[in-house]
Amino acid sequence: MRVPELLRTTWRASIHLLIGGALGLFNYLMVGVGLTAAGASLLVIGAAALPEFVLLLRRVAHFERTRSARWSGVPVPEHYPPLTGNLYERVRLSVTDPSTHRDLRWLGAHLLYGPALSYAVLLLWPIGLLADGVWHGLLRRPPLVLPLITRLADLSARWSRILLLPSPTVRLAERVEQLTATRAGAITAHGAELRRIERDLHDGAQAHLVALSMRLGLARRAYDRDPETARRLLDEAQDQAEEALGELRHVVRGIHPPVLTDRGLAGAVRALAAGSGLEVAVTVADALETGPRAPASVETAAYFTVAESLTNAAKHSGAQHATVDLDLTGDAGRTVLRVRVRDTGRGGADETRGTGLSGIRRRVAALDGTVRVQSPAGGPTEIEVELPCVW
Structure with a gap:
């Protein structure tokens, strides 16, 4: 890694850890608020304070989940039951909810590792600038100290994910x-x-x-x-x-389009591209050309995804060009067919206006797949579908 890139990455990691340290100090205040809410609840007259504290705790935990996911690229799901009903029901849910217990466990742990890692950053920067500067400038060796800050940021995100991840029962x-x-x-x-x-x-x-x-x-x-x-x-x-x-x-x-049976997914998509009225560039992974074919239901869903996307691009977006990428990734445990359609139109696709996107979502969801749509005003529009393949 080059020095400018190293410094940028280290700076981002430092900001992540320093925010975590500030959040850790804020959590000390949260502990005080929580103890006050618990004490008020014991007096019955202040029982409403406990659900409000739990809602505040959820917001703080959500902020940490977002930070960890942004740094690591791995989302941290959350699952909370709504705090509704009368006061007794809200207090009971606040006390018995397993997700609240996990948030409290993270709160207690983050009181320690949040500030500690931020203090480590303040120590490593001057040491790293001095030691790594000499080490790299005189001996032409890769820096050793500053990369530790990035590893600490990885560690912080991993700990937060482990502590905040819903329990297996909740996830099930x-x-x-x-x-x-x-x-x-x-x-x-x-x-x-x-x-x-x-x-x-x-x-x-x-x-x-x-x-x-x-x-x-x-x-x-x-x-x-x-x-x-x-x-x-x-x-x-x-x-x-x-x-x-x-x-x-x-x-x-x-x-079930006969062209799928006759020519396979790659050939069928190329036929769609040729008849779409747009200039479409099709890219197909070698695994789809030479390897075993995906299940018929998966191929059909992928075919109709491309067909609907190109139809929308031709009718509604004003696009002249589009690209279609087909890829097959994974291993023996999980193989995913990824379909990505991108057009150069005006964007602003709205699923509520009958553009066919809701139909794509239903068809893909039936196969336990995922759909991602990006269509900002002014374009471009990109639709990415992932379909798990089970042979």
């Missing part, structure tokens, strides 16, 4: 809630898909087949007395049959 309950919501969304999406298929069959193929049957009946009655009319009706019936076949192909493509 949260996961069950998430899967329940995902299942409900999948059922809703499935019902909407069935209604769409029924509507397409009724308004399209069925209407053409009824007209075909009527023309065949008229041609049969006119066959002996008016061959020319019968021939014309048969020609019209053939046209109706071809239109009905076209409608059926359209319905089938909406269920």
